[in-house]
Amino acid sequence: xxxxxxxxxxxxxxxxxxxxxxxxxxxxxxxxxxxxxxxxxxxxxxxxxxxxxxxxxxxxxxxxxxxxxxxxxxxxxxxxxxxxxxxxxxxxxxxxxxxxxxxxxxxxxxxxxxxxxxxxxxxxxxxxxxxxxxxxxxxxxxxxxxx
Amino acid sequence: xxxxxxxxxxxxxxxxxxxxxxxxxxxxxxxxxxxxxxxxxxxxxxxxxxxxxxxxxxxxxxxxxxxxxxxxxxxxxxxxxxxxxxxxxxxxxxxxxxxxxxxxxxxxxxxxxxxxxxxxxxxxxxxxxxxxxxxxxxxxxxxxxxxxxxxxxxxxxxxxxxxxxxxxxxxxxxxxxxxxxxxxxxxxxxxxxxxxxxxxxxxxxxxxxxxxxxxxxxxxxxxxxxxxxxxxx
Numbered sequence: 001x002x003x004x005x006x007x008x009x010x011x012x013x014x015x016x017x018x019x020x021x022x023x024x025x026x027x028x029x030x031x032x033x034x035x036x037x038x039x040x041x042x043x044x045x046x047x048x049x050x051x052x053x054x055x056x057x058x059x060x061x062x063x064x065x066x067x068x069x070x071x072x073x074x075x076x077x078x079x080x081x082x083x084x085x086x087x088x089x090x091x092x093x094x095x096x097x098x099x100x101x102x103x104x105x106x107x108x109x110x111x112x113x114x115x116x117x118x119x120x121x122x123x124x125x126x127x128x129x130x131x132x133x134x135x136x137x138x139x140x141x142x143x144x145x146x147x
Numbered sequence: 148x149x150x151x152x153x154x155x156x157x158x159x160x161x162x163x164x165x166x167x168x169x170x171x172x173x174x175x176x177x178x179x180x181x182x183x184x185x186x187x188x189x190x191x192x193x194x195x196x197x198x199x200x201x202x203x204x205x206x207x208x209x210x211x212x213x214x215x216x217x218x219x220x221x222x223x224x225x226x227x228x229x230x231x232x233x234x235x236x237x238x239x240x241x242x243x244x245x246x247x248x249x250x251x252x253x254x255x256x257x258x259x260x261x262x263x264x265x266x267x268x269x270x271x272x273x274x275x276x277x278x279x280x281x282x283x284x285x286x287x288x289x290x291x292x293x294x295x296x297x298x299x300x301x302x303x304x305x306x307x308x309x310x311x312x313x314x315x316x317x318x319x320x321x322x323x324x325x326x327x328x329x330x331x332x333x334x335x336x337x338x339x340x341x342x343x344x345x346x347x348x349x350x351x352x353x354x355x356x357x358x359x360x361x362x363x364x365x366x367x368x369x370x371x372x373x374x375x376x377x378x379x380x
Contacts (some may be wrong), residue, residue, distance in 0.1 A: 107294040133304060134268050135171030141303050 004081045005029045018044040035087045035097050041102040052076045056104035061118040063144045099125040117142040171238040178267050181311040214340040216245040220256035225263025227290040234326040253279040259287040264292035277313045288315045290323045
């Protein structure tokens with residue numbers, strides 16, 4: 001199935017119409033959204049009939065030392081297009097992003113994995129705890145400053 | 148597990164906290180205790196009984212029957228498991244050695260083939276399965292991950308060799324080892340079993356207790372005299 005990636009410009013335009021003041025900036029095929037509006041943006045992306053992102057491919061996070069990017073890869077099977085949404089949280093301690101569990105239930109384990117390995121909390125997640133490492137493990141091993 | 152899920156309201160993680168902490172304590176305790184590889188299992192025979200003709204003949208018979216019907220416990224941890232499965236299938240046919248009965252219960256098995264990467268979170272489960280196997284029991288460490296951690300050596304989550312948590316009889320190198328290599332390891336184990344002496348043997352305490360004992364000694368500051376981890380004289 002050939003999937004067309006939506007351009008950042010197109011996506012940013014549609015998002016700023018659907019969820020006001022949510023887009024921070026955009027680039028090639030990526031849009032950065034305001035961390036506090038992540039759940040609204042997710043709901044809009046899923047429910048808007050011209051976007052129709054029913055499927056969440058993956059949630060990942062990137063450590064840039066001063067800030068973290070949380071990345072959402074989305075696909076619409078009906079419209080055969082895909083999108084990349086990012087959100088940027090600054091700092092290294094007690095980071096949190098709203099959970100998209102109530103929009104896409106597949107986010108459950110993905111968000112727990114991001115918390116386990118990168119240390120970004122997801123507010124509103126029904127079971128926010130480590131998934132792979134044991135309780136009591138110190139630190140988040142995929143961070144740049146781990147060891 | 149003594150902790151239970153409470154019936155109070157709130158997110159699931161706040162109700163299962165005690166279970167997770169208990170598991171975490173188990174894993175961390177084992178990780179802190181298992182700093183040295185355990186010695187290879189070895190059973191000593193008193194001098195005056197060495198070479199006793201009748202006993203050696205009985206030994207040979209018992210050992211022959213043991214080696215010819217070595218039942219492995221179904222235990223695959225990572226990609227090595229596929230090579231182990233291939234070994235059991237028709238082309239390599241482990242049934243030639245009377246080993247085709249992969250048992251789902253450790254109570255019915257004599258051999259544990261540790262096939263794959265051992266993580267610290269899996270380690271208590273491996274130890275428990277090993278303890279549940281009936282004596283005499285043997286362990287093959289299959290592949291570099293199980294032998295020394297392999298590509299994950301020094302990782303925060305991987306045991307640096309399964310011999311840190313259970314004693315190992317035969318190591319099979321490879322990443323993963325081909326079925327022929329595993330078969331060679333199995334035949335080496337057969338040779339080892341043939342030399343097994345069945346008298347003068349004391350019952351082994353569960354391995355989980357031995358590891359705790361070792362740490363207690365280290366804590367007391369007794370400088371590292373290699374302890375016989377099998378608890379034999």
